């Protein structure tokens with residue numbers, strides 16, 4: 524059991540801190556590092572391919588390799604795997620890190636469409652997939668920094 528993990532609840536998971544590490548952790552249930560690799564690779568492939576994701580894809584600039592590397596480490600840690608993000612990047616404070624990008628409902632939904640497709644392609648266990656998706660949807664909604672109608 525990791526120290527300082529406050530349990531899976533909306534307040535904590537929405538802040539972007541790692542969620543509870545029950546035994547086995549969501550990281551382990553998903554299949555560990557290879558599963559996170561596959562999920563993140565597919566997520567950015569979806570972002571590259573989907574018309575509705577063109578806007579959020581453009582926010583990321585040219586090459587996706589650096590952000591793939593960071594998101595793999597972040598998600599691994601967030602899902603109860605090895606803490607490979609915080610020692611390098613500091614506390615997640617994800618909302619603050621996203622403030623320089625205008626994120627409204629459309630951007631949130633485009634992000635989640637990519638993640639939903641990536642989860643469907645890489646996670647066979649429907650219950651686990653739904654659980655991870657819901658936790659991510661809550662976090663993605665928390666990332667909004669534009670009024671709902673600013674579209």
Ligand code: HEM
Pocket residue numbers: 579582583584590593594597612617620621624626630631632634659662663664666667
């Ligand atoms: C809601 C819509 C979202 C948009 C439009 C968005 C967009 C972005 C962009 C443009 C970056 C910077 C990439 C770069 O530096 O090249 C970024 C960084 C990042 N995003 Fe998101 N993001 C969203 C939601 C999320 C969610 C829900 C998560 C977590 C589950 C997440 C995790 C991250 C992480 C870990 C980073 C790197 C932070 C760091 O610099 O350490 N993002 N995001």
